[in-house]
Amino acid sequence: MRLLPARTAVLNYMSTVEEADVLQVMEELRPLYGSEKQFTAPLFLEHLMSLECNGYLDQVGYDLDENQQLRILYKINADGLDAVKKYISAEYRR
Template identity: 55%
Template structure:
């Protein structure tokens, strides 16, 4: 059994500086890649929900070579507290 995907995103962010949705998806693909809801749109919703709940913050944004917006998020102290409180140590990155 693994973490719910939104908590897995937060857990991944706990051990990385600033990340974008593609980096998180690449890291989580071995565990979640076969799920129907494993798509960029849903994972971007995870980032926005985590931000709305005060667990992560927008760190930076830029346009890639194809003019796609890349948004990098960073976990904050409340997010780290949530990981410490709700994520079993066996899932720690």
């Protein structure tokens, strides 16, 4: 099976969880995308922020993790769920 583009895979994953931060998203997608050079926290945070700007995710909170690093939580919204159903083939959906 071919891989989805990373940003699409992030949206697809977000449709399966209540909320997640960038490290949670990366941990889930690591088996498929972890060997790619672009598998970095800054790039995956950019994916989440872009999906938010495009109206598919909402920022639902933030705090500091155990290393005192900012952790931003995102949640998929109705438009994001509609996009998953419309644009992601059923064979890729989780």
